[in-house]
Amino acid sequence: MNAVASKARRAGAMLTVFLKEVRENLRDRRTVLSAFITGPLLGPVLFVMLINMQVSMQLDKIDKPLHVPVIGAQYAPHLLDALREGGIVSDAAVADPGQAVRKQDADVVLRIAADYGAAWRKGEPVQVEMFYDSSRQDTSSAVERVQKLVEAYARQQGAMRLVARGMSPGTAWPVLVAKRDQATPQSRAVLLFAMLPYFFVIALFIGGMPLAIDLTAGERERQSLEPLFANPVARWKILAGKLAAICAFSCASLAITLFAFAVVGQFIPAEKLGMELDLGWHFAGTVLLLMLPLVLLLASLQSLVAAFAKSYREAQTYVSLLMMVPAIPSALLAFLPIKAQSWMYAVPLLGQNLGIMQQLRGDGIAADQLMLCLAGTLAAALVAMGVTAQIYRSERLAISG
Known part of the structure; x- marks a missing residue:
């Protein structure tokens, strides 16, 4: 009975911190605007508009x-x-x-x-x-x-x-070349949407960034961390509650982005280019599954980086620099002819990029590749979470100035 009661108290403490942070940040218009509107919707709309403009210009030159x-x-x-x-x-x-x-x-x-x-x-x-x-x-x-x-x-x-x-x-012409293009209409869509995984990672990043900064550097600057740490609650429970809130906002931002791409993707004239684009429920579900451990990894990294800042503005600078990291795998796959190897799926961000591109091509992702992607990213997330927990144990974190 004592063990059950202890577990209940731990869960109650984490849930209290989680609900507190979610409730407070939902009242912040700046956070809601960034996490649920500007980031998730602006990217897909601008991306599709640019694709449509490029396609229209090319088709006009062909027809006229x-x-x-x-x-x-x-x-x-x-x-x-x-x-x-x-x-x-x-x-x-x-x-x-x-x-x-x-x-x-x-x-x-x-x-x-x-x-x-x-x-x-x-x-x-x-x-x-x-x-x-x-x-x-x-x-x-x-x-x-x-x-x-x-x-x-x-x-x-x-x-x-x-x-x-x-x-x-x-x-x-003693030798004639007979071309046998093995590309399918769906696989050709990769030519236009090579940077699509980057938008999903950025949606996670932008969705959780305001909370990660506010719940560490922001509270530190407002001197509200010290009273929070004075409560008879283990520091790791406080961290778990804060990370849960960040992850919730990140997942919501990603879901909105996926829905936005599914809607605006219908306005892309893919069939005129001999392509087939499927951004429906199956694609969205696969992306969500691939991204789940990445949600925790990014939330932990953002909190870790923001914990070293003494003010909200300083944390914004640090975390914004961290935002450049997710662009590396997308850039590599877009500009370099990399043949996917099994071990690559275990590399955080790279594995997600490879899985999403395979899904976009219509090839699907194998069970072993999926497990490597989830396990590799989850392991990295646990390491980042452990390092962040060590920072939370320090009394210096609660001191401003």
Whole structure:
């Protein structure tokens, strides 16, 4: 009976601290605005708006006639006819094609050599120069469109020359490459949504950050920690109650973010790009499961970092620097061709990124990978929580100044 009563008292103390912190922070408009509105909703809306703008710009360039300045158009009328059939409108020549492209006066410029006609009649190769700027991402579709049309015209004319000489067109292409793209419409969505896991981690971070700062540095600055520690309650129970409150706000922020992506994701014209996007309940449930141990890890790290600050503003600076850490795994997976290994799932943040990307691709996450991800992150969370508990045992934590 004594053991049961002792456990009940411990649970009651933690619950009291938890309810106190949740109730007080729900009254704080700044905390509610940051945790439940600005962070969870603004990110998904801005992300989808940028994706839609980028897709719309690319689709407009594909559907509409493309104006291309052509230097020496009079030397290759048949080439110009072929380009016109492909939706290319030849504009007046420019004096300096390189400068026109660099100044963004034109996406791409064609220059046809003056000896084009003479070389063509002799059956010799002719040269068509294409000026473009590869550093401009918005012109890639226009450059590819013009290049494909010129190459298609070259292949057609080459085949006709061979036929005129009594030869098979296949003579010029002894090896043909048969492309077998194994990407599915759902897996292609990864090309646009490589940074999606970062938004989920940031939702956790922003959701718990105001509480983590206020419940440590904030209370320390207001000198309310010392009276709290004077109560006959073990320090680890106070910490557990505070961490539970931070985790509750973080989970709520993540849930709102997942719901927001599920809603706004329906407005992304993925099908026009040959993609399939599924951000529904199954995806959201998997993300929540993967993120559960990360919630405790981030809450412990935020509390630990904020505990070293003497004021609320100083803690904001420290914790904001910590926010850059979650971007590292997303950046690695977005820009480096990393092949996932089993041990990577046990690395906090990296494992979550890999799992979410697999779910987004439609491959799903294997049971052993899921267990490694949960176990690895939970172990790191317990270590961080233990270090934070040691800080809470120090009397210096309650002293301001």
